[in-house]
Amino acid sequence: MPQLDITTFPPQLFWLAITFVVLYILMSRLALPRVGDILRTREERITGDLDRAERLNREAEDALKAYETALAEARARAGEIAARTRAAIQAEAEARQAEAEARLAAQLEAAEARIRETRDQAMGQVRGIAADTATALVARLLGNAPEQNRLDQAVSEELDRRGVR
Amino acid sequence: MAAHNPLEQFRIEELLPLQAGGYNISFTNSSLFMVIAITLITLFMVLGARKKAMVPGRWQSMVEMSYEMVANMLRDTVGSGGRQYFPFIFTLFSFVLICNLLGLMPYSFTVTSHIAITFALALFIFIAVTLIGFFKHGLHYLQLFAPKGASPILLVLLVPIEIISYCIRPITLSIRLFANMMAGHTMLKVFAGFVVALGAAGIFPLAFMVALTGLETIVALLQAYIFSILTCIYLNDALHMH
Numbered sequence: 001m002p003q004l005d006i007t008t009f010p011p012q013l014f015w016l017a018i019t020f021v022v023l024y025i026l027m028s029r030l031a032l033p034r035v036g037d038i039l040r041t042r043e044e045r046i047t048g049d050l051d052r053a054e055r056l057n058r059e060a061e062d063a064l065k066a067y068e069t070a071l072a073e074a075r076a077r078a079g080e081i082a083a084r085t086r087a088a089i090q091a092e093a094e095a096r097q098a099e100a101e102a103r104l105a106a107q108l109e110a111a112e113a114r115i116r117e118t119r120d121q122a123m124g125q126v127r128g129i130a131a132d133t134a135t136a137l138v139a140r141l142l143g144n145a146p147e148q149n150r151l152d153q154a155v156s157e158e159l160d161r162r163g164v165r
Numbered sequence: 166m167a168a169h170n171p172l173e174q175f176r177i178e179e180l181l182p183l184q185a186g187g188y189n190i191s192f193t194n195s196s197l198f199m200v201i202a203i204t205l206i207t208l209f210m211v212l213g214a215r216k217k218a219m220v221p222g223r224w225q226s227m228v229e230m231s232y233e234m235v236a237n238m239l240r241d242t243v244g245s246g247g248r249q250y251f252p253f254i255f256t257l258f259s260f261v262l263i264c265n266l267l268g269l270m271p272y273s274f275t276v277t278s279h280i281a282i283t284f285a286l287a288l289f290i291f292i293a294v295t296l297i298g299f300f301k302h303g304l305h306y307l308q309l310f311a312p313k314g315a316s317p318i319l320l321v322l323l324v325p326i327e328i329i330s331y332c333i334r335p336i337t338l339s340i341r342l343f344a345n346m347m348a349g350h351t352m353l354k355v356f357a358g359f360v361v362a363l364g365a366a367g368i369f370p371l372a373f374m375v376a377l378t379g380l381e382t383i384v385a386l387l388q389a390y391i392f393s394i395l396t397c398i399y400l401n402d403a404l405h406m407h
Contacts, residue, residue, distance in 0.1 A: 028253075035232045
């Protein structure tokens with residue numbers, strides 16, 4: 001069995017020591033720190049990215065909340081403004097209607113007053129016209145003019161009786 | 166007939182005879198494959214990680230996986246206290262693994278099929294671990310041989326067993342690897358002899374060899390893993406006792 005040939009041991013052990021030490025130095029100084037660096041950098045990067053993502057997510061949620069608050073506020077204000085405007089328009093309309101009614105009432109009043117005046121005036125002349133007509137009728141029928149006082153009294157009585165004034 | 170001897174493949178051949186201080190330190194086929202192994206490992210690790218890509222490619226992924234596999238093995242068995250021994254464990258694992266795998270190639274030489282190599286590694290680990298144990302715990306390290314809570318009568322029996330099982334570690338560690346490698350390669354060689362001898366019917370041993378090569382690849386991986394994880398376990402004993 002070649003494995004038990006002791007004369008081959010020194011060269012095997014010598015080269016084992018050389019190659020193993022060389023490999024150890026290459027791995028510990030060169031290769032492993034490099035790979036370790038890569039892994040650590042990636043780990044840090046991933047952690048950093050996750051943190052940032054979480055922060056951004058939180059910010060987005062805050063923004064959404066702020067937006068919703070602002071929206072609700074705006075809606076409330078809009079409703080308020082609408083109500084106020086509606087109230088103002090209604091008040092104006094009522095005022096205008098009241099004014100129009102007052103004007104109409106005033107015109108009605110004036111018209112009624114004018115009618116009353118005209119009627120009174122007309123009624124006031126009825127007496128004169130009745131007296132004149134009566135005088136003319138009496139004069140035509142009897143041939144002489146009636147006594148002025150008695151005629152006026154008779155006309156007055158007759159008019160009173162008929163309710164004309 | 167010598168060329169068909171299944172053990173012929175384990176013969177050490179001097180490629181470049183060298184002498185130093187009366188010792189033979191010739192560059193042999195074994196030395197050549199050790200140099201090839203460490204060159205491959207270094208190229209694999211250094212070139213694979215040269216881009217330092219944030220998103221790794223296939224090669225860099227393999228490099229990172231090998232790094233993390235060994236790192237996890239060390240962390241799981243030893244804990245964070247074993248951090249400083251990571252380069253050694255990684256060197257050991259990669260060296261044994263690549264030597265095992267290189268040996269599977271036809272016409273190659275299996276460095277780890279020699280008891281001198283595996284025993285030297287195991288003995289170095291044994292001495293280093295023992296020194297770490299005494300350095301860390303002083304003479305309390307001897308309590309490793311006396312399990313806690315055992316009755317004095319039992320201790321009389323247990324302490325010698327513990328001492329023997331501790332001192333036998335370099336032998337079991339080295340023979341496990343050496344024997345696995347040698348047995349597998351010898352078996353492959355024997356079946357390879359059948360392929361030639363049986364002529365057309367040699368297809369059957371050939372098919373068996375294909376399957377056996379797959380098995381031997383698993384054994385190569387597994388033995389490298391066992392060698393390093395046992396080293397981690399010994400290291401854990403030295404650092405944390407039981």
